[in-house]
Amino acid sequence: xxxxxxxxxxxxxxxxxGYTIRxxxxxxxxxxxxxxxxxxxxxxxxxxxxxQPWLVPGGFIGVDxxxxxxxxxxxxxxxxxxxxxxxxxxxxxxxxxxxxxxxLIVVLTATYLVGWFxxxxxxxxxxxxxxxxxxxxxxxxxxxGQTGYFAPAAADNPLLHLWSLGVEEQFYIFWPPAIxxxxxxxxxxxxxxxxxxxxxxxxxxxxxxxxxxxxxxxxTRAWELLAGGLLAHQALARKGDSWxxxxxxxxxxxxxxxxxGPALLLDRTxxxxxxxxxxPVLGAVLLIATPNSAVNKMLLSTRPMVWIGLISYPLYLWxxxxxxxxxxLRNGVPNVMEIWAAVAVSVILSWLTLRFVEIPLRDYHExxxxxxxxLALVGVAGIATIAAAGFDFRYPxxxxxxxxxxxxxxxxxxxxxxxxxxxxxxNAGCIEQGAQPLVFLWGDSTAAALYPGLKEAEAARxxxxxxxxxxxxxxxxxxxxxxxxxxxxxxxAFGFLQSAQPDVVLLHAMWGTNNDLGKLRETIARLRASKVxxxxxxxxxxxxxxxxxxxxxxxxxxxxxxxxxIAVGVSGIDNDQRMExxxxxxxxxxxxxxxxxxxxxxxxxxxxxxxxxxxxxxxxHLSDAGSKYLxxxxxxxxxxxxxxx
Numbered sequence: 001x002x003x004x005x006x007x008x009x010x011x012x013x014x015x016x017x018g019y020t021i022r023x024x025x026x027x028x029x030x031x032x033x034x035x036x037x038x039x040x041x042x043x044x045x046x047x048x049x050x051x052q053p054w055l056v057p058g059g060f061i062g063v064d065x066x067x068x069x070x071x072x073x074x075x076x077x078x079x080x081x082x083x084x085x086x087x088x089x090x091x092x093x094x095x096x097x098x099x100x101x102x103x104l105i106v107v108l109t110a111t112y113l114v115g116w117f118x119x120x121x122x123x124x125x126x127x128x129x130x131x132x133x134x135x136x137x138x139x140x141x142x143x144x145g146q147t148g149y150f151a152p153a154a155a156d157n158p159l160l161h162l163w164s165l166g167v168e169e170q171f172y173i174f175w176p177p178a179i180x181x182x183x184x185x186x187x188x189x190x191x192x193x194x195x196x197x198x199x200x201x202x203x204x205x206x207x208x209x210x211x212x213x214x215x216x217x218x219x220t221r222a223w224e225l226l227a228g229g230l231l232a233h234q235a236l237a238r239k240g241d242s243w244x245x246x247x248x249x250x251x252x253x254x255x256x257x258x259x260x261g262p263a264l265l266l267d268r269t270x271x272x273x274x275x276x277x278x279x280p281v282l283g284a285v286l287l288i289a290t291p292n293s294a295v296n297k298m299l300l301s302t303r304p305m306v307w308i309g310l311i312s313y314p315l316y317l318w319x320x321x322x323x324x325x326x327x328x329l330r331n332g333v334p335n336v337m338e339i340w341a342a343v344a345v346s347v348i349l350s351w352l353t354l355r356f357v358e359i360p361l362r363d364y365h366e367x368x369x370x371x372x373x374x375l376a377l378v379g380v381a382g383i384a385t386i387a388a389a390g391f392d393f394r395y396p397x398x399x400x401x402x403x404x405x406x407x408x409x410x411x412x413x414x415x416x417x418x419x420x421x422x423x424x425x426x427n428a429g430c431i432e433q434g435a436q437p438l439v440f441l442w443g444d445s446t447a448a449a450l451y452p453g454l455k456e457a458e459a460a461r462x463x464x465x466x467x468x469x470x471x472x473x474x475x476x477x478x479x480x481x482x483x484x485x486x487x488x489x490x491x492x493a494f495g496f497l498q499s500a501q502p503d504v505v506l507l508h509a510m511w512g513t514n515n516d517l518g519k520l521r522e523t524i525a526r527l528r529a530s531k532v533x534x535x536x537x538x539x540x541x542x543x544x545x546x547x548x549x550x551x552x553x554x555x556x557x558x559x560x561x562x563x564x565x566i567a568v569g570v571s572g573i574d575n576d577q578r579m580e581x582x583x584x585x586x587x588x589x590x591x592x593x594x595x596x597x598x599x600x601x602x603x604x605x606x607x608x609x610x611x612x613x614x615x616x617x618x619x620x621h622l623s624d625a626g627s628k629y630l631x632x633x634x635x636x637x638x639x640x641x642x643x644x645x
Contacts, residue, residue: 103354223281450622
């Protein structure tokens with residue numbers, strides 16, 4: 001999963017939409033089986049990355065290869081017709097509709113129907129939004145707005161992969177008129193190169209903090225398609241597709257290495273696309289430019305590779321929804337056999353789509369109008385889903401309230417001292433004034449969720465006042481070096497802590513294995529040097545694999561009951577034991593949230609049968625009711641009354 005503010009390397013582009021097959025191009029350009037083979041390498045990297053990321057941790061570079069292929073094929077088709085004086089916008093877009101819409105309509109419809117039964121209302125609304133954006137050719141632009149700590153997790157978004165299709169569709173809209181204008185000049189190739197360089201310059205915005213923009217924007221991705229376009233221009237200018245030079249074999253081999261190397265060496269933490277994207281783009285260009293090389297003829301042009309290339313577009317569309325729904329419906333982590341069974345199902349669906357949907361519609365004379373109408377109707381279904389707030393009547397009345405729970409259903413997430421809240425900032429107002437002992441809450445978003453419980457305890461006891469400083473994704477560790485933003489906000493929070501001289505410092509976070517306990521040890525030493533009276537670490541909460549509301553809804557579907565405790569699909573005991581051992585070694589107080597909420601019978605799901613009393617709103621964040629329950633349970637240990645004699 002990962003921080004939603006940083007774009008995930010989620011799916012390759014869909015330049016399969018531009019692949020050439022003899023029956024499709026009517027001999028405008030010679031069929032290149034090696035390009036289908038190159039497409040096969042790209043889709044295999046992408047599918048393997050999504051199925052088992054450890055196999056090819058940089059498999060997301062398939063997106064760049066696909067963009068180059070698409071830019072080459074589409075530009076070559078356009079330029080061939082322009083140079084022959086026969087280019088027609090109507091004909092061009094009709095061909096795109098015939099190529100893109102059939103499989104897209106089938107997959108969107110199937111994804112929607114499964115979502116009707118599988119998704120909670122907020123997830124179903126997100127699906128509707130993705131469908132509407134996809135139909136409007138703006139899926140990538142929609143993803144630009146899906147940032148923030150509480151943005152939907154990538155694995156829970158069955159149509160996240162449409163972003164790359166959006167980039168391509170925008171290229172199809174703007175590139176034909178642009179290349180037509182450029183063709184009236186004698187410097188067409190030079191202008192294509194200049195535009196590509198400008199786009200590449202935009203892509204470097206990733207190094208200035210614009211990771212999401214650099215990943216999803218058509219401005220930052222256009223240079224990859226234009227690299228293929230420039231190659232097409234040069235191929236036509238030379239009246240051939242190959243450089244026909246002795247070192248062509250070496251160029252092709254280098255091209256293959258330039259694709260496979262980053263696929264194996266990069267990972268989701270790499271600053272991508274940025275400069276790293278140069279390698280797979282160059283690799284794709286070199287392989288397309290050397291059709292007569294041994295790599296192209298003996299690897300890329302083989303029957304298995306060509307077959308995979310031919311189903312690559314429907315495979316792109318099918319594999320991510322299938323894998324996503326596997327994770328959503330599986331109450332736990334899918335095992336290896338389940339994952340690869342899902343991949344096999346995707347391959348079968350892809351072949352069926354090609355054989356019984358795409359091929360029959362290629363020459364159907366009414367296809368364009370009917371496909372356009374069909375896609376529009378799918379878009380209407382998406383809009384209706386948004387307007388109806390996810391059609392929560394799909395669920396039994398007993399669990400409708402549970403199904404409607406939102407991740408942000410906790411008053412602490414609107415608190416001005418939680419940095420994810422609108423207008424929030426760390427300032428003196430985050431420290432309540434008065435003479436009572438001061439409890440200083442410091443941590444990440446799970447710490448922010450403690451706010452309702454602490455405020456209730458404060459009102460009930462009247463024996464302490466509260467200070468709270470929390471930032472999403474930032475465990476209370478000074479100078480961790482893992483995240484510059486977290487280091488900065490924690491330095492600010494620590495400054496307020498030193499001036500406030502709290503009686504109790506409560507440190508709370510998800511406390512995973514990614515936390516540097518050596519740096520936490522240094523933080524505790526600095527707290528002691530600041531003369532803090534008590535340091536208390538509250539251990540990690542139980543983490544629900546499929547969100548607690550979803551787990552409860554699924555349980556009710558099968559057993560027609562809302563259980564008080566559930567033992568499967570929840571984890572966290574290992575991190576609790578790790579933090580307890582650390583606290584003991586450091587001589588600081590430790591309170592186990594895990595043992596407060598969980599037992600051998602499972603983890604507590606709610607308070608009684610009231611659906612509004614579910615303890616956790618998503619995978620790990622407490623609801624208001626959960627916050628109050630936890631603080632009541634640990635209050636005697638955490639908040640002795642009075643705190644000071």
